[in-house]
Amino acid sequence: MTKLGVIADDFTGATDIASFMVNAGWKVVLFNGVPSGTFDAQDTDAIVIALKSRSIPVNEAVALSLSASAWLKDQGCQRQLFKYCSTFDSTAQGNIGPVTDALMKFLETSATLVCPAVPDNGRTIVHGHLFVKGELLNESGMQHHPVTPMKHASLKKLMEAQSVGLCGIINLDKVKNHPDELETEIEKQLANKARYFIFDVLDNQDLLTVAGATANFPLVTGAAGLGYAIATLDKKSTESGKQAMHIDACGAGVVLSGSCSAMTNQQVDFYQQRASSLALDVEKIIHDPAYLDIVSQWVISHAGEPLAPMVYATQPPQIIELIQKHYGAEFVSEKIETFFSSLAQSLARAGFNKFIVAGGETSGAVTQGLNIAGMVIGEPVAPGVPWTQVLNKQQWVILKSGNFGNQDFFQQAQEHYHE
The missing domain is CATH 3.40.50.10840 (Putative sugar-binding, N-terminal domain)
Structure with a gap:
């Protein structure tokens, strides 16, 4: 049992x-x-x-x-x-x-x-x-x-x-x-x-x-x-229960950050100084149907760089509060989650096979977009944050709760790739 x-x-x-x-x-x-x-x-x-x-x-x-x-x-x-x-x-x-x-x-x-x-x-x-x-x-x-x-x-x-x-x-x-x-x-x-x-x-x-x-x-x-x-x-x-996981360096990776926690803000600040990054425009997410394709193409254009490109909705608390006051917290959250879900789906079709995701709600949205039914649990990048392999696919996902990991987490996760 x-x-x-x-x-x-x-x-x-x-x-x-x-x-x-x-x-x-x-x-x-x-x-x-x-x-x-x-x-x-x-x-x-x-x-x-x-x-x-x-x-x-x-x-x-x-x-x-x-x-x-x-x-x-x-x-x-x-x-x-x-x-x-x-x-x-x-x-x-x-x-x-x-x-x-x-x-x-x-x-x-x-x-x-x-x-x-x-x-x-x-x-x-x-x-x-x-x-x-x-x-x-x-x-x-x-x-x-x-x-x-x-x-x-x-x-x-x-x-x-x-x-x-x-x-x-x-x-x-x-x-x-x-x-x-x-x-x-x-x-x-x-x-x-x-x-x-x-x-x-x-x-x-x-x-x-x-x-x-x-x-x-x-x-x-x-x-x-x-x-x-x-x-x-x-x-x-x-100790024999631990599973070594081969994360194929072939294919492309992307960092998707929706968490607004204090630690994720630090991680985004650290990473954007080292890799291509794009801050999402909430107004465009809400009002511009073409924005998804614009962001997808931006990510694809940076796919060959040493570090994966990052798309983020992570913002300091005071900015989030202003946006929520204007549109309503639930409405904004739902729009951002739907956007991340569609973006992950679009990038997977374009050949992206490694997704580094920050934030619980964002992770749920990405797993829905990728249609993930189950996964094999692999090695941790930080305590409680493992790389996982989607069942029966050459696709790897790491899903990070907002406050977990050190400031170099996004970069550290990519050090687990294997040639």
Whole structure:
């Protein structure tokens, strides 16, 4: 039986956790959306289903997630993990809380884990507060996120505002110094009506402790670090699960950046000093039907250069706010995503076979444009950001969540090509 079924709320999150589990020695299959038929998973440790449910209406996110959960249950997955971003991207309306509640009801469990910690990427939890590289979540740049601005760092406040139950917090002293008391502490807090358990996590050892303490939970929720911890605790996990991937240097590559995160802004600034780059004109995306062909031809004209050309919608928060005030946030986001989807499709027809993509929504759009049903997970360029090969195609895609990677990420990704 497959040990774990993962429901990811966007495509980059799906590749993120799949990569972490592969690095822990598991064999992982990733599907783009809920498969229509059954899957022979006898040699698979985990199945990951990538949804596009992070920022859609709550009822749609719940319905999609329940469909994925039912399919995973039918495939015999022993446990399930609802995977969201390590910056807990969600508003007071959801979607993390409502999806978690719906999955808990469907899987008939009264308790779950809330664990966005990924120490390898600087995501830690102290006194129930989420930190990003030492800064409180709401002071890390995420307070300016155009779709899910994070105004608090308290996971308890964030979760209880959008769900139907209470959070129980288990502090760092208990996790580090008294792991043998965690089972008793969980029982005590369950008696006090806690439904969602938040453990303090500073390092990977803490994460392993937390994963062990909640190993009997039918459903857990969290980020990629939790997937890694669960796979690492599995006695059969070995280094042999890692897959070397040959990324053919033949053909052309392109960088497509739609994320407006602080780190992606740095990555775009760094890369545009070294490679041909084109900033998208939102007005033209909205009003000029010929703009797609103009951008496609620009990319094609720069295909032979040492570094792949970059097309980006990444902008500083203040510029994004002005555009959104004029047209509306959802309208602008939808237009940009549709443009990236069509651009990827156009470039694939022109012979481009390597796509380096930044941003969860952008990644979802590109995978739709390329009609990707599933992928093989390969080597990481940064923790949680692997190169992937599209199933049955000589086509490679790397999908990066906004805040992941160092400033030279786009260039670093191209160093993995093989002659």
